Amino acid sequence: LIDALNNQNFKVVIVDESHYMKSRNATRSRILLPVVQKARRAILLTGTPALGRPEELFMQIEALFPQKFGRWTDYAKRYCNARIRYFGKRPQWDCRGASNLNELHQLLSDIMIRRLKTEVLTQLPPKVRQRIPFDLPSAAAKELNTSFEEWEKIMRTPNSGAMETVMGLITRMFKQTAIAKAGAVKDYIKMMLQNDSLKFLVFAHHLSMLQACTEAVIENKTRYIRIDGGVSSSERIHLVNQFQKDPDTRVAILSIQAAGQGLTFTAASHVVFAELYWDPGHIKQAEDRAHRIGQCSSVNIHYLIANGTLDTLMWGMLNRKAQVTGSTLNGRKEKIQAEEGDKEKWDFLQFAEAWTPNDSSEELRKEALFTHFEKEKQHDIRSFFLPQPKKRQLMTSCDESKRFQEENTVVSSDPTKTAAGDTI
Structure with a gap:
């Protein structure tokens, strides 16, 4: 190639x-x-x-x-x-x-x-961001507290290898944060599922958090889709169509890296970030899976921020980077504006049970969710650079042609709206 x-x-x-x-x-x-x-x-x-x-x-x-x-x-x-x-x-x-x-x-x-989205999509309903701060159960926070103490100890005794050690420690704490807050995230998802008419997206980064979110939906016996790095491009198209068209598919569990760009989920009016990520570009792209052409409602975005974890530091880092990219690209300082929710309203999250990874939900997910796309319908890009084969007459019945057209046509609820690429 x-x-x-x-x-x-x-x-x-x-x-x-x-x-x-x-x-x-x-x-x-x-x-x-x-x-x-x-x-x-x-x-x-x-x-x-x-x-x-x-x-x-x-x-x-x-x-x-x-x-x-x-x-x-x-x-x-x-x-x-x-x-x-x-x-x-x-x-x-x-x-x-x-x-x-x-x-x-x-x-x-x-x-x-x-061109900014606010300049060209003037009729698009607004985003409404909200930070949901909550305290972790003491048992879940214990391992993280030890890591923070280790971090402080390293910074008090700097040496030539301190930076490398700190970077490794931060990566470990990122994973620890995911596991520590997973129980609270499960409870939050179950709370949202109590609204039978709500369709929403859940974004996460670590497989452990994706698994916890999947468990929450399965335990609630709710139909869902999940897209992570193990899902092929052809399968993603089918899963997106399922979420967009099927009213009973209420939750899309998505990897920030694997599904945060290039996909359209305008059937959702709420987006939940179970985890943060390292740069504002990925975060904003993930938000815009729901906030794009075809969206008729305001998009409510909830960031679940666990106090006393890496979440607090990452939120500050995201806003510092947003100021840099805003100044560079748009000529003005920007930040991720998000109102802070009423802490007392989310007190129930601090009583969430500690969560540990297991394999049972992964097996159930494989059996219940994925449908495989025919590989013969996929094309190798190298074929575009090879001589075209001689055309042959192909007889197709009207019924087959009609059925193929219906299966591969996305019907918009508003005929004036068209699909858009992810360039805005």
């Missing part, structure tokens, strides 16, 4: 979701870069050019205008606040910062056409 792409002399190349080129070292970026640069014309499309940092813009700029902002080291020092840090005993450039953002915004305005 790579050779087939490189051997083509494309007149025009269009790259959708171009922010996937954000990493300079990723294989995807190295393959796409010469393909885009060789083309006579190139267009990059994305709703989130940078998910959290200016460094994520460089490869996209380089693909369109090589050396326009100088070499990578020049760009990193000027706009990424690049500095040397020690990871273990090895010095390394850290380019995760941000600097001179007003200047970068002005330069980007010469090569980027930026």
Whole structure:
């Protein structure tokens, strides 16, 4: 496939979701870069050019205008606040910062056409964000408290390997947070299911949290779908259609990374974040699975924030990154605006039972949920670069044609609304 792409002399190349080129070292970026640069014309499309940092813009700029902002080291020092840090005993450039953002915004305005959803979808109902803070049961918080104490101890005695140790500890605490709050998340989902007319999305990151959410829905005997990294693209299409069209399928349990982009769930009017993620770009993209063309209601977004866990720190980090991307792309500081819910209203969550992972719900999910799509209907992209086979006459009955058309047509509740790509 790579050779087939490189051997083509494309007149025009269009790259959708171009922010996937954000990493300079990723294989995807190295393959796409010469393909885009060789083309006579190139267009990059994305709703989130940078998910959290200016460094994520460089490869996209380089693909369109090589050396326009100088070499990578020049760009990193000027706009990424690049500095040397020690990871273990090895010095390394850290380019995760941000600097001179007003200047970068002005330069980007010469090569980027930026349109916000509020500017082009003026009739789309608003998002209503709400933070749901709650305290963990003392037993669930015990392991996390130990990790926080370990973190403080490391920071009090800095050494050449402190940064590497802290990063590993934070990753561990992220997983601990998921397990610690899983029992409360289950109770919250069951509370929402008491409203028989409500369809909603639940986003999570760790498999442990996805499993806990699945258990909550199964225990409530509610029909649902689940999309994580193990679900193929063809199966996702069928699951999305099921959620959109079937009134009895009330919950979509979704991985932030696997299902947070490119899918439409406008049948839902509520979105629940069981977990946070590392950058605001992924979070906002996930929100917009429900908040997009075809949505007729306000979208209520609930963030479940467990006090005394990594959630509190991550919420602050998300808002700092949102200010960086807002200044860079839109010329103004932004943050994830969310009203804080009445803490007393959610006191029941602190009495949730501790949750531990098990395999039973996974087996039930496999039996009850997934329907496999015929692989012969999938096409290898390499076939588009091969000579076309001779056409043969194919007789199809009217009934079969009609049935195929009905099965592959999405009927909109409003004939004036059409499906939209994920470029806004």
